[in-house]
Amino acid sequence: MVNSKADNSKREQFRHYLEKSGVMDTLTKVFVALYEEPKKPNSFLKHYLGAAGAPENPTVEALQLEVAKVKKKYKVVLEENKRFQAKLAQYEPPQEEKWGE
Template sequence: MMRYKEEKEVKKEAFRKYLESSGVLDALTKVLVSLYEQNDKPSSALEFIQQKLGGPSVSEYEKLQAEMSNLQIRYDELLAEHQQTCKELEELKISNAMEMPLTKETIDEKAHKVVL
């Protein structure tokens, strides 16, 4: 039981050092001090913290989600259109190849037309 507690304490200390070395503790401390110093406390402390840490507000996030949804729909439409166009192109290639087998005469005629 004692060993488990020691391991847990070691993990906690390692995590604390990680947060400290990566600047997380400093950033959180600054944001919390800023919140503490607010004369008029915001209605949503969580939203205040998110904004101070550089995240979007709830309304900005909702706008971004809606924009992403619209862009995904447009992407899907364009992808389907592209796939249909590629299919039509392949069909045209196949039908063109079937209609006009290339012979030496047709190749010579095309070359002659290009020269003129």
């Protein structure tokens, strides 16, 4: 009997959390939209809730492509920096021959 009250209390706390965080409202809106949909597509919930997996949003795909391009450019710039540093080292005097020391 005591265990049952504790379980009910935990459920009530969790339900309150879901309501306070807006999860209940979001799910209600999604289920209402599904109910009103004449044809029930298999991917309805995935589309509305943003299920994990391959992104379907064109903005996300565009950003992923941009990130890939920037990573490639970053690698090129790092290599170029190494070459310039090596070239610069040829023209700098050794530490012990610097003026003013």
